[in-house]
Amino acid sequence: MIKVIIRILRKYAVVLLGFICTAQAVTAATISGFVKDGETTDPLAYANVVLKGTQQGATTDQRGYYVIHNVSPGTYTVTVSYIGYASEDTTVQANAGSQLRVDFNLIPQNIQGEEVVVTANRLRFEKVVETSRINLTTRELEIVPAFVEADIFRSIQMLPGVVSQNDFSAALVVRGGSPDENLILLDGIEVYNPYHFGGIFSAFNTDAIRDADFQAGGFPVRYGGRLSSVLEISTKEGNPRGGMLGENWPLKKYWDITGMSFDVSLLSSKAFVEGPIYNGSYIFSARRTYFDKVAEFFHSMNDTIPTIPYYFYDLQWKAHSQITQSHRLDVQGYHGADNLTLDFSTPGSESQSIDFNWVWGNTTNSAILKSIIRPNLVAETMIAQSVYDFDVDFSQTSRDSTGNKVTTRFLIRNALYDLTFGEKIDWKINESHRMQLGLEHKQFQFEFSFNNDGVTYLDEDRTPQLTSLYAQDTWQLNVLLNLQFGVRTSFYSLSDRPWFDLRGGFKYRIRENTALKGSVGSYSQFLFTSNQDDAILRIVDFWLPVPEYQDPQRAIHYVLGVEQWIGDGHKLSLEGYYKPYLNVLDTNPIQSVYNETDDYIAGTGLAYGLETIFKRSVGDLTGWVSYTYSHIKKRIDLDGDETIEKSSGEVYSPKYDKEHNFNLVLNYRLNKKNAVGLSWNWSSGQPYTPVIGKMYGGSNTNGWYRPYLAQTSLSGDKHSAQYPAYVRGDINYTRQLDWFGWDGQFKFQILNFTNHFNVLLYQWNHAELPSQVTATSMFPIIPTFGVSFNI
Amino acid sequence: MMKKKRPYHFIALLILGMFLGVSCEKNVPLSNFDFEYAPEYKIEGDFFPTNLGKSVVRVDRTFTIEDSMSLNNVHVKDASVKLRTESGDMLSTLSWQDTAAAYPYFNFDEDEQFDPTIPPDSLATFLDTMYYGAYKLDDLDFALENTQSYELQVTIDGENYVTSFSPYPAVEFTNFEPDSVTDCPCETGLGTHALIHKTMASDTARLRWPEDPDAHLYTVYVHEENPETDLGPQLFTFPGPVFNLGMLPGTYDIIIGTMNETFYRHYYLSDFPPNHEARNFFDGNALGYAGTLSETYVRIHVVPPGEM
Structure with a gap:
C-alpha cells in the first residue's frame, strides 16, 4: 500500500x-x-x-x-x-x-x-458550490430551548433533514442515516462520542462555540470517513484586547484577561474566560452539572427523594499565536467526562454491598500550523489526538456466617485512540480555479476487555490505519456557473484494496436571484458503531473498525435543489435527495459465540426525501421554518437464510424514520432588554413493532427453565405500526440584566408548554384481563430558568 | 476467545429507568390498536440426552389480546406426541403428565416488594415451587446420538406439526480427576444421570472444558446443598469454557448444559420475537421448536483454602 x-x-x-x-x-x-x-x-x-x-x-x-x-x-x-x-x-x-x-x-x-x-x-x-449546508451562529444556537441549557445538537435537530430519536437523545439522524454516519469535528478534530448523559446533552459547551457549519449531504472530498453529514464546530478565537489584569501586570505581554462570564442554572454551572496570549488570544471554558449535589441536598432533608449519583463536566481551551506574519500556530484541547456511581450498601451493615462505578468521556488535543507559503498557497499541518474511552467497575461484596468476605468483581473497558496527522494545501491558482489538496493519516487503536474475578475473558486490541488523499478543484466557469469536483482515495489497512470516492457539484444561476444547485458523490465509512438502532437511549457510541471480512460502508448521494435570493440575512432553499446505501453493517443477531467472522452482516438501504427551509438571521424577528419529507428503508438478511423477506422483518424502516417533519424556530427581540422565543416541532410518529397476541413463556431469561413465569407478547411485523404524531412546543423569555455593573442575562423557558403527551414506548401488562397498555411519555411540561453574568 | 455481548445494555436500562421515573404514564385503550391475530399452538420440546427422563414437550395455546389467559386454559392435553428418528423409526411416544416438571420461584404477595436490605437467608421464606403439566417420554430405553437427526411430531385435532433437531455433545472437563462417579436416581420421573463428585479448594475452584468453536451458549445451574442457607438454585447462561466457581465452602450441585442449535435459537436469540422464523421451527398454525440441552452433572465439595 x-x-x-x-x-x-x-x-x-x-x-x-x-x-x-x-x-x-x-x-x-x-x-x-x-x-x-x-x-x-x-x-x-x-x-x-x-x-x-x-x-x-x-x-x-x-x-x-x-x-x-x-x-x-x-x-x-x-x-x-x-x-x-x-x-x-x-x-x-x-x-x-x-x-x-x-x-x-x-x-x-x-x-x-x-x-x-x-x-x-x-x-x-x-x-459557492454547496448543497445541504446551513450555518448556525452562537446566537442561533442559543435561541432553541433545550433541557437544562442551550445545546448545539438540539438546535441542529430543528433543521431540515435532521430528526431526533426522542426527547432523551441528542443524537442526530440525518437523511435516514444512523447517528454514527455523522462526522463531528471540533476545530477540525474528530470527536467520537459527542454526548453526555446517554445522549441528553451534547458534549460541547455553547459558550465556547463561535458557529457550527452543518452539511446534511453532498459534502466535498475534504471530508471523509462518514456516509451522511458533517457538523463542523468552530470555537471562538478569544478576544485579545486584555486589560483586566491591569497595566502593571508583569506578564502582560504574554497573558492577560479580557473578560469572564459565568452561567448558573438549576442543574449546572459554566465559566468562560478569554484574553490575549503572546501574539494571539485564548479561550477557556468549563462546565459541570450538579444533579448529584442538588439531589443529595434534597435527599438530606427528605430521604424519600432519590439521589442522582451522576454528573458530567467538560473543559475546553484553545489558543493561537501569530508566530510570524506568515505562520500561525493553533493549539486546542477538550476533555469531557461522565461519572455514574452507584452504591447499594446498607448503612451500618457490612453483610452485603454493591459498588458500581462508570466513567466515560472524550479527550482531544491538537496542534495546527498554518503557513502562507505564497499569497495564493496556504498550507496547514495538523497533528491531533482524539481519545474516547469508558470503564466500568462493578463489585459485589458479601460476608458469610463465619465472617469471610467474598467479593465478585467485573471490569469492562472500551477505548478508541485516534492519532491523526494531516497536511492540507489550499491553492488559489487563479481567479477561476481553486485547488485543495490533502493527505490524512489516522492511526487507530481499539481496546476492549472484560475481566471477571481476575479471569480475563476478552482482551482485544486492534490497530488499523487509514490513509486518505484528496484533491478538489473549484472552477468558476463564468459568472453564472460554478463547478466543483474532486476525488478522495482511502487506504484502509483491514482492506486489501484502495477505495475511491468521486464527488462533484455545481451551482448555476438560472435567474438573477435564483440558483440551481446539485451534487453527486460516493462516500465510504471505515469505522462504525455496534449500537442498536432500536435502542431508546444511546448511552455511548461503541466504535469498531470495519472488520477484514466486510467491505467498508458505502453510500451515494444525489442532491438537487434550488435556492432563491431574497435578501441579506435570509435563506430560502428547496432540496431533494436520493441516497442509496450500497453497503451498511449491522450486528448479526445470529452470530455464533466463538466465530470471529460473523459478528456483523452487510445489507443495503435507500433513503430519499425533500426539504425546504426559510431562515431569517437579521432584524428583530429571527429564526427559521422548515419542512422535511423523508423515507428510509433498510434491507438486511438478519436471519441468515440468504433471502431478504419483508415478512421476516428484513425490509424495514428504522426506528428513527419520520415521514413528515415540520420545525418552527422564532426569536423576537421586544426591545434592547427583552426577547421571547418559540420553537415548535411536529413530526410523524416513529415506527414500532406492534403487539398482536400473547402467550406464556418466551422470556429469554431461562424461558425453558421457568416457562410459565411470565405472560409475554407476540409481535407483528417489524416496525409495522406507528406511534401517534410527535408535537412539542417550547417557549422562552430572555432579559438582559445590569447588576452592579455586570452584564447578565436571565432566561426562563418552558419545555413542552402544551404538555403534549409524546409516546416514548408502550408497555403491556398481560397479567390483567383484558391486557392493559401503558404509554410512557417523553418530556412532560418542564419549566427551567437560569442566570448568566459577564464580568 | 469469547466475544462481546454488549455489556453496556444493562447500564442503558439503568439510566432509562431514571428517565422513566420522571416521565409520565397513562393507560391507552385497546381500541387504539389494530389486532388481526388468530391463536396458534406453541410447542416446545426440551430433550436432555444425558438424562432422558427429564425431557418434556409442552403443548400450549397462544391468545389474542382480548382473550382470558391463565394456567388453567393454556395447556393442550389431548395431543398425540411422537419422537422418531430421521428415517421415521419410532423411538417413543409421549404422554401427558399433570406434574411433569417443576421450578422454584419467588411467590410474592401482591403487596409485597422485594427489599434488598433483607438478610439473604430470609429470602428462602419466599420460595415456592411451580409444578406444571407436559408430555413425557413413555420409553427411556434409547439414546439420542449426537450425530443423528430426530423428528418431533405433534398432532392436534388431526393436524400434524413436525420439526427436527440434532443433539450437541455435553462438555467433558479437562485436567479433571473425579473423586467418584455415581448413577444418580433423581426425583421421580426425572430419570437417572451420571453424577461426578469432586473436591476443590475455594481459592482455585474452577471448571474448565475444551474450547469448541462450534458451540452455542452453555447453561450453568448451581444449587447449594444446605437447607439453612438455601436461596434456591441459581441458573444462568454462560459462554464458557471456564466457569470460575468463586464459592464459599460447602457442597454444591452444578449442572453444565450444552445447547444444540435449535435450543439456542429458540430461547436465546433475543433480537427476534418468538414467532420469528429464526426462533420458530414449525410451519402452519404452530410456533416453537424441539432441541436438546446435554447436561453434565457435578457435585463439588468446596473446602477452605489450604485444606486440600
Whole structure:
C-alpha cells in the first residue's frame, strides 16, 4: 500500500511543480490578507474585498483569508465590506511582482444598507458550490430551548433533514442515516462520542462555540470517513484586547484577561474566560452539572427523594499565536467526562454491598500550523489526538456466617485512540480555479476487555490505519456557473484494496436571484458503531473498525435543489435527495459465540426525501421554518437464510424514520432588554413493532427453565405500526440584566408548554384481563430558568 | 476467545429507568390498536440426552389480546406426541403428565416488594415451587446420538406439526480427576444421570472444558446443598469454557448444559420475537421448536483454602 501512496505522491508532486512554475512566471502583483472581527478576532468568512474603481476583488474563505490575483502595478484603495460591520478601506501601492499583505479588523455596527454593495451572503449565493449546508451562529444556537441549557445538537435537530430519536437523545439522524454516519469535528478534530448523559446533552459547551457549519449531504472530498453529514464546530478565537489584569501586570505581554462570564442554572454551572496570549488570544471554558449535589441536598432533608449519583463536566481551551506574519500556530484541547456511581450498601451493615462505578468521556488535543507559503498557497499541518474511552467497575461484596468476605468483581473497558496527522494545501491558482489538496493519516487503536474475578475473558486490541488523499478543484466557469469536483482515495489497512470516492457539484444561476444547485458523490465509512438502532437511549457510541471480512460502508448521494435570493440575512432553499446505501453493517443477531467472522452482516438501504427551509438571521424577528419529507428503508438478511423477506422483518424502516417533519424556530427581540422565543416541532410518529397476541413463556431469561413465569407478547411485523404524531412546543423569555455593573442575562423557558403527551414506548401488562397498555411519555411540561453574568 | 455481548445494555436500562421515573404514564385503550391475530399452538420440546427422563414437550395455546389467559386454559392435553428418528423409526411416544416438571420461584404477595436490605437467608421464606403439566417420554430405553437427526411430531385435532433437531455433545472437563462417579436416581420421573463428585479448594475452584468453536451458549445451574442457607438454585447462561466457581465452602450441585442449535435459537436469540422464523421451527398454525440441552452433572465439595 505504501508503494501505491508514494507513486501517487510522486504524480502529484510533478503536477504541483508544474503549477507553481506557471504561477511564478506571472509578474503582476498579488494582494492578500485576513479579515477579522476587530473585537473578538474571529475570522470573517465570505467578506467581500475589492479594489475600488476596478472589477477586481475576492471573497474571504472560512479562515477569513483572501487573495486578489493579477493586480497591475499602481495605487489602489482596498475596500472590505461585511454585513454587520463598518466597511474599511486602505490605500496600497502595488509594484510588479510584489506580494502585498493587507489585513483588516472590522468594527461591528448596525448595518448601513447602502454601504454594503455586495454582501458576503450574496457572494456566497452566487459563487459557492454547496448543497445541504446551513450555518448556525452562537446566537442561533442559543435561541432553541433545550433541557437544562442551550445545546448545539438540539438546535441542529430543528433543521431540515435532521430528526431526533426522542426527547432523551441528542443524537442526530440525518437523511435516514444512523447517528454514527455523522462526522463531528471540533476545530477540525474528530470527536467520537459527542454526548453526555446517554445522549441528553451534547458534549460541547455553547459558550465556547463561535458557529457550527452543518452539511446534511453532498459534502466535498475534504471530508471523509462518514456516509451522511458533517457538523463542523468552530470555537471562538478569544478576544485579545486584555486589560483586566491591569497595566502593571508583569506578564502582560504574554497573558492577560479580557473578560469572564459565568452561567448558573438549576442543574449546572459554566465559566468562560478569554484574553490575549503572546501574539494571539485564548479561550477557556468549563462546565459541570450538579444533579448529584442538588439531589443529595434534597435527599438530606427528605430521604424519600432519590439521589442522582451522576454528573458530567467538560473543559475546553484553545489558543493561537501569530508566530510570524506568515505562520500561525493553533493549539486546542477538550476533555469531557461522565461519572455514574452507584452504591447499594446498607448503612451500618457490612453483610452485603454493591459498588458500581462508570466513567466515560472524550479527550482531544491538537496542534495546527498554518503557513502562507505564497499569497495564493496556504498550507496547514495538523497533528491531533482524539481519545474516547469508558470503564466500568462493578463489585459485589458479601460476608458469610463465619465472617469471610467474598467479593465478585467485573471490569469492562472500551477505548478508541485516534492519532491523526494531516497536511492540507489550499491553492488559489487563479481567479477561476481553486485547488485543495490533502493527505490524512489516522492511526487507530481499539481496546476492549472484560475481566471477571481476575479471569480475563476478552482482551482485544486492534490497530488499523487509514490513509486518505484528496484533491478538489473549484472552477468558476463564468459568472453564472460554478463547478466543483474532486476525488478522495482511502487506504484502509483491514482492506486489501484502495477505495475511491468521486464527488462533484455545481451551482448555476438560472435567474438573477435564483440558483440551481446539485451534487453527486460516493462516500465510504471505515469505522462504525455496534449500537442498536432500536435502542431508546444511546448511552455511548461503541466504535469498531470495519472488520477484514466486510467491505467498508458505502453510500451515494444525489442532491438537487434550488435556492432563491431574497435578501441579506435570509435563506430560502428547496432540496431533494436520493441516497442509496450500497453497503451498511449491522450486528448479526445470529452470530455464533466463538466465530470471529460473523459478528456483523452487510445489507443495503435507500433513503430519499425533500426539504425546504426559510431562515431569517437579521432584524428583530429571527429564526427559521422548515419542512422535511423523508423515507428510509433498510434491507438486511438478519436471519441468515440468504433471502431478504419483508415478512421476516428484513425490509424495514428504522426506528428513527419520520415521514413528515415540520420545525418552527422564532426569536423576537421586544426591545434592547427583552426577547421571547418559540420553537415548535411536529413530526410523524416513529415506527414500532406492534403487539398482536400473547402467550406464556418466551422470556429469554431461562424461558425453558421457568416457562410459565411470565405472560409475554407476540409481535407483528417489524416496525409495522406507528406511534401517534410527535408535537412539542417550547417557549422562552430572555432579559438582559445590569447588576452592579455586570452584564447578565436571565432566561426562563418552558419545555413542552402544551404538555403534549409524546409516546416514548408502550408497555403491556398481560397479567390483567383484558391486557392493559401503558404509554410512557417523553418530556412532560418542564419549566427551567437560569442566570448568566459577564464580568 | 469469547466475544462481546454488549455489556453496556444493562447500564442503558439503568439510566432509562431514571428517565422513566420522571416521565409520565397513562393507560391507552385497546381500541387504539389494530389486532388481526388468530391463536396458534406453541410447542416446545426440551430433550436432555444425558438424562432422558427429564425431557418434556409442552403443548400450549397462544391468545389474542382480548382473550382470558391463565394456567388453567393454556395447556393442550389431548395431543398425540411422537419422537422418531430421521428415517421415521419410532423411538417413543409421549404422554401427558399433570406434574411433569417443576421450578422454584419467588411467590410474592401482591403487596409485597422485594427489599434488598433483607438478610439473604430470609429470602428462602419466599420460595415456592411451580409444578406444571407436559408430555413425557413413555420409553427411556434409547439414546439420542449426537450425530443423528430426530423428528418431533405433534398432532392436534388431526393436524400434524413436525420439526427436527440434532443433539450437541455435553462438555467433558479437562485436567479433571473425579473423586467418584455415581448413577444418580433423581426425583421421580426425572430419570437417572451420571453424577461426578469432586473436591476443590475455594481459592482455585474452577471448571474448565475444551474450547469448541462450534458451540452455542452453555447453561450453568448451581444449587447449594444446605437447607439453612438455601436461596434456591441459581441458573444462568454462560459462554464458557471456564466457569470460575468463586464459592464459599460447602457442597454444591452444578449442572453444565450444552445447547444444540435449535435450543439456542429458540430461547436465546433475543433480537427476534418468538414467532420469528429464526426462533420458530414449525410451519402452519404452530410456533416453537424441539432441541436438546446435554447436561453434565457435578457435585463439588468446596473446602477452605489450604485444606486440600
